[in-house]
Amino acid sequence: MPQTVEKILDHSQLFNEPEYQELFERKKQFECGSSLEEIAKQSAYINTWEYREKNLAREALTVNPAKACQPLGALFASVGFEKTLAFNHGSQGCTAYFRSHLARHFKEPCAAVSTSMTEDAAVFGGMNNLIEGLQNAYTVYKPKMIAISTTCIAEVIGDDLTAYVQNARLKGAIPQDFPIVKANTPSFVGSHVNGYDVLVKGVLVNFWDGKTRGEVTEKINIIPGFDGFAVGNNRELKRIFGEFGVDLTIISDVSDQFDTPTDGEYRMFDGGTTIEQVEEAINAKGTISMQKYCSDKALDFISATGQPTASFHYPMGLKATDDLLMKISELTGKPIPASLEKERGRLVDAMADSSNWLHGKSYSIFGDPDFVYGMTQFLLETGGEPVHLLATNGGKEWEAEMKALLATSPYGAKAQVWAGKDLWAMRSLLATEPSDFLIGSSYGKYLERDLGIPLIRLTFPIFDRHHHHRFPTWGYQGSLRVLVTVLDKILDVLDAQTSKTGISFDLVR
Amino acid sequence: MDAESKAARKQLVADVLSEYPEKTAKKRAKHINVYEEGASDCGVKSNIKSIPGVMTVRGCAYAGAKGVVWGPIKDMVHISHGPVGCGQYSWAQRRNYVSDGVTGVTSWVTMQVTSDFQEKDIVFGGDKKLAKVVDEIEAIFPLNKGISVMSECPVGLIGDDIEAVAKKKTKEIGKVIAPVRCEGFRGVSQSLGHHIANDVMRDYIVDKAPPAPETWVSTPYDVLIVGDYNIGGDAWSSRILLEEMGLRVIGQWSGDGSVGEIENGPRAKLNLIHCYRSMNYICRHMEEKYGIPWIEYNFFGPSQIAKSLRAIAALFDETIQAGAERVIAKYKPLVDGILAKYKPRLEGKKIMLYVGGLRPRHVSDAYGDIGMDVTATGYEFAHSDDYQRTTEYIKDGTLVYDDASEFELEHFVKALRPDLVGSGIKEKYGTQKMGVPFRQMHSWDYSGPYHGYDGFAIFARDMDLAVNNPVWKMHKAPWGKE
Numbered sequence: 001m002p003q004t005v006e007k008i009l010d011h012s013q014l015f016n017e018p019e020y021q022e023l024f025e026r027k028k029q030f031e032c033g034s035s036l037e038e039i040a041k042q043s044a045y046i047n048t049w050e051y052r053e054k055n056l057a058r059e060a061l062t063v064n065p066a067k068a069c070q071p072l073g074a075l076f077a078s079v080g081f082e083k084t085l086a087f088n089h090g091s092q093g094c095t096a097y098f099r100s101h102l103a104r105h106f107k108e109p110c111a112a113v114s115t116s117m118t119e120d121a122a123v124f125g126g127m128n129n130l131i132e133g134l135q136n137a138y139t140v141y142k143p144k145m146i147a148i149s150t151t152c153i154a155e156v157i158g159d160d161l162t163a164y165v166q167n168a169r170l171k172g173a174i175p176q177d178f179p180i181v182k183a184n185t186p187s188f189v190g191s192h193v194n195g196y197d198v199l200v201k202g203v204l205v206n207f208w209d210g211k212t213r214g215e216v217t218e219k220i221n222i223i224p225g226f227d228g229f230a231v232g233n234n235r236e237l238k239r240i241f242g243e244f245g246v247d248l249t250i251i252s253d254v255s256d257q258f259d260t261p262t263d264g265e266y267r268m269f270d271g272g273t274t275i276e277q278v279e280e281a282i283n284a285k286g287t288i289s290m291q292k293y294c295s296d297k298a299l300d301f302i303s304a305t306g307q308p309t310a311s312f313h314y315p316m317g318l319k320a321t322d323d324l325l326m327k328i329s330e331l332t333g334k335p336i337p338a339s340l341e342k343e344r345g346r347l348v349d350a351m352a353d354s355s356n357w358l359h360g361k362s363y364s365i366f367g368d369p370d371f372v373y374g375m376t377q378f379l380l381e382t383g384g385e386p387v388h389l390l391a392t393n394g395g396k397e398w399e400a401e402m403k404a405l406l407a408t409s410p411y412g413a414k415a416q417v418w419a420g421k422d423l424w425a426m427r428s429l430l431a432t433e434p435s436d437f438l439i440g441s442s443y444g445k446y447l448e449r450d451l452g453i454p455l456i457r458l459t460f461p462i463f464d465r466h467h468h469h470r471f472p473t474w475g476y477q478g479s480l481r482v483l484v485t486v487l488d489k490i491l492d493v494l495d496a497q498t499s500k501t502g503i504s505f506d507l508v509r
Numbered sequence: 510m511d512a513e514s515k516a517a518r519k520q521l522v523a524d525v526l527s528e529y530p531e532k533t534a535k536k537r538a539k540h541i542n543v544y545e546e547g548a549s550d551c552g553v554k555s556n557i558k559s560i561p562g563v564m565t566v567r568g569c570a571y572a573g574a575k576g577v578v579w580g581p582i583k584d585m586v587h588i589s590h591g592p593v594g595c596g597q598y599s600w601a602q603r604r605n606y607v608s609d610g611v612t613g614v615t616s617w618v619t620m621q622v623t624s625d626f627q628e629k630d631i632v633f634g635g636d637k638k639l640a641k642v643v644d645e646i647e648a649i650f651p652l653n654k655g656i657s658v659m660s661e662c663p664v665g666l667i668g669d670d671i672e673a674v675a676k677k678k679t680k681e682i683g684k685v686i687a688p689v690r691c692e693g694f695r696g697v698s699q700s701l702g703h704h705i706a707n708d709v710m711r712d713y714i715v716d717k718a719p720p721a722p723e724t725w726v727s728t729p730y731d732v733l734i735v736g737d738y739n740i741g742g743d744a745w746s747s748r749i750l751l752e753e754m755g756l757r758v759i760g761q762w763s764g765d766g767s768v769g770e771i772e773n774g775p776r777a778k779l780n781l782i783h784c785y786r787s788m789n790y791i792c793r794h795m796e797e798k799y800g801i802p803w804i805e806y807n808f809f810g811p812s813q814i815a816k817s818l819r820a821i822a823a824l825f826d827e828t829i830q831a832g833a834e835r836v837i838a839k840y841k842p843l844v845d846g847i848l849a850k851y852k853p854r855l856e857g858k859k860i861m862l863y864v865g866g867l868r869p870r871h872v873s874d875a876y877g878d879i880g881m882d883v884t885a886t887g888y889e890f891a892h893s894d895d896y897q898r899t900t901e902y903i904k905d906g907t908l909v910y911d912d913a914s915e916f917e918l919e920h921f922v923k924a925l926r927p928d929l930v931g932s933g934i935k936e937k938y939g940t941q942k943m944g945v946p947f948r949q950m951h952s953w954d955y956s957g958p959y960h961g962y963d964g965f966a967i968f969a970r971d972m973d974l975a976v977n978n979p980v981w982k983m984h985k986a987p988w989g990k991e
Contacts, residue, residue, distance in 0.1 A: 024609055065597065068597050092569060099935045100934050
């Protein structure tokens with residue numbers, strides 16, 4: 001009997017006990033599984049170049065994609081505005097999934113409502129659901145704003161959000177002047193990064209449309225983009241701008257919403273960009289997007305008002321942070337503060353101290369297009385050599401930008417860029433052309449297990465480790481943390497590799 | 510419960526309902542009740558459409574069909590057919606453990622396989638793409654024993670004929686291809702997805718099962734485990750008891766299950782069903798068509814385990830009956846030890862539950878075993894037969910809610926201040942903010958198994974670590990006002 005009161009074994013150990021191993025053996029006879037020979041043959045085959053070619057030739061089948069769908073990004077952007085209720089028009093299962101997905105990453109509640117469309121709504125349209133939903137949501141949750149985004153069913157049947165919302169106002173379900181933002185976010189177009197963009201643009205359109213730029217303020221707007229590290233990163237941005245002495249408006253700031261305290265009170269809403277801030281943002285000196293592929297449409301809209309814009313690719317590391325600070329300085333006319341220059345020196349100091357461990361290490365990276373770009377750029381600065389760079393939701397433009405980046409460094413020579421490929425493709429790539437490390441999200445843990453390539457978790461979603469999102473990855477300080485995360489893995493792996501013989505199991509590294 | 514307390518609970522319900530618009534309050538009132546001892550059901554309406562905008566906790570038919578019933582079948586490739594999201598969010602989230610499977614070679618449970626619909630697939634239809642997806646699955650996953658097509662919302666709206674594609678491709682590849690019409694807009698919750706999933710399993714595997722091979726030797730003790738999804742290994746810690754009492758488990762449906770085990774189905778002498786809600790349909794069918802009787806059992810906590818073992822054994826001969834007694838006796842010292850250790854720490858603690866198919870009632874006596882008291886409970890997607898069965902478990906005055914909204918749950922937690930809440934990931938963190946301990950009772954909060962005697966030990970340990978962790982006394986700053 002494996003279980004005892006003194007040492008209770010759970011799933012992680014219980015099933016390794018002989019009683020359960022024997023049970024598995026007995027079970028096999030009823031499974032009609034493949035023969036051991038077939039399994040061994042196929043297990044070996046999936047690591048070959050021949051399989052890789054077959055695997056990469058797939059045109060219709062997607063396996064283990066590293067992307068989510070538009071409304072998830074829209075929901076994420078929605079809750080970054082003060083007391084804004086994310087409101088999905090479509091089937092209720094979508095909303096349940098978005099909420100769970102974000103809760104699993106942030107270890108935080110994630111509120112959002114659905115119009116719960118069912119078969120009758122599919123036939124007659126979802127207007128009644130939308131109107132009833134708005135009335136209930138407005139009455140019960142008392143938001144300051146409701147941000148509607150659509151899911152598949154509403155898009156496929158062609159529900160007209162503008163007309164329905166108008167009708168809701170006419171029927172008195174919500175007050176005439178109650179702010180409602182709309183975003184069309186079908187899941188069969190783009191990915192979560194586009195949904196983020198559409199929602200942010202929707203907010204700006206709602207509050208800026210028909211207005212022109214007035215007297216320019218001293219403020220700078222920042223659109224952070226979809227970012228699993230938003231809690232740490234947005235706060236780091238505020239600190240950096242504080243050093244500059246520049247007022248900052250983060251357009252969609254989720255840093256408080258996804259980091260509420262446990263103090264006895266559940267806050268359905270916390271923090272976020274206020275409507276007044278959004279309204280004022282039209283007169284800012286400029287808007288900086290931290291992630292270009294999360295903000296194409298929003299930036300076009302902002303540019304059209306005559307406001308200067310600039311965009312980055314998830315700026316990590318030295319040059320990316322330098323460029324960000326110089327851009328802030330350029331837009332505001334303020335010099336880069338000495339305190340930040342000192343931080344820069346500290347990052348260089350850390351990179352120098354650890355350079356002998358970092359130089360020449362090879363990495364494969366997957367994630368959203370901006371993240372993969374920013375991560376690659378930083379690793380090149382450490383003498384790291386990227387191998388496979390993959391974004392399931394990356395396109396031709398991204399691929400070209402990546403290749404241009406790689407061409408700037410001798411360490412980029414070996415790298416291959418994989419736009420639109422999934423993580424089962426990555427498996428073949430790593431099986432045939434391995435790298436020392438893999439950088440990505442928790443989804444990479446299967447690759448780590450199957451191929452023995454250590455995974456460094458540095459992008460959304462991180463389900464199986466806690467609290468990383470509370471720390472920044474942007475700016476010199478954030479970069480320092482990224483550096484330490486990578487370095488810890490390198491040295492942990494080295495210790496594990498050398499612990500058996502003791503040779504090279506050194507106390508000082 | 511005394512009349513005064515009961516009246517207070519009724520007032521609490523009225524207060525919460527009063528926050529809704531009138532029409533909504535009227536609708537929701539039918540789903541919430543304070544249970545009266547002796548009533549034949551819980552006095553709540555169920556299996557009705559959720560109200561838009563109130564933040565229901567429910568999911569959809571796809572979640573019920575792919576996420577619950579089909580997804581755990583390990584040697585099939587399950588295509589999330591449609592856009593990328595549904596498959597992405599349900600990817601490896603239910604902890605359906607697998608024995609003896611090589612991921613991507615003989616098992617696909619922890620993989621996300623999708624046709625990733627693009628706009629052109631919506632405009633021109635997805636059938637051609639589906640056919641190609643099947644070909645590509647065959648090319649890169651040749652050892653699969655079958656394929657399921659789990660339809661997402663758009664598929665049912667654009668007039669695709671996945672049944673025709675399945676039929677054509679089945680002929681070509683000679684394996685089962687099961688088209689499951691589980692679009693998320695069908696029905697009112699996960700529940701219809703379960704039903705649809707059962708029906709497709711019936712039509713495409715069970716009723717088409719080939720005759721037993723010549724090497725197959727039937728025994729009078731052949732049983733199936735039905736409606737156990739092996740979350741955290743639950744089906745294994747159940748199976749071990751059934752085998753120890755002398756039964757032969759010829760299939761697990763569907764946790765750690767295989768096509769072979771589903772095809773074994775018609776040869777069973779008895780179906781043992783754990784999650785009644787999600788798989789009663791197939792049991793009824795097998796009873797009708799193959800004459801296989803079925804019995805519900807409950808392997809949560811020693812009281813119910815012993816009761817179930819005896820009830821199952823009563824349907825067999827004396828050998829098995831003696832086997833059941835032997836098993837109960839064997840584990841008694843373990844049970845006594847666990848109770849001695851944990852009951853004093855948990856005695857009198859109140860728990861509030863809000864879960865899915867069977868747990869709002871099934872875990873009730875397990876809590877009773879460790880001295881805890883279920884003060885409120887409810888289901889996301891139950892039917893009236895579930896609420897009838899629930900009366901066997903709950904006490905007078907228990908607050909019962911059906912398809913509760915987050916708003917209602919928050920207010921009930923605030924007012925009742927239970928010592929523990931058991932619900933899902935969406936409810937977990939908000940509850941903890943209030944300083945109330947929480948256990949996810951869908952995923953066992955990344956623990957488990959909870960079934961069987963081995964599982965009960967873990968269950969008791971987990972409830973103790975949740976309720977008695979020092980952090981729950983820390984949420985008020987020492988300088989704050991009471």
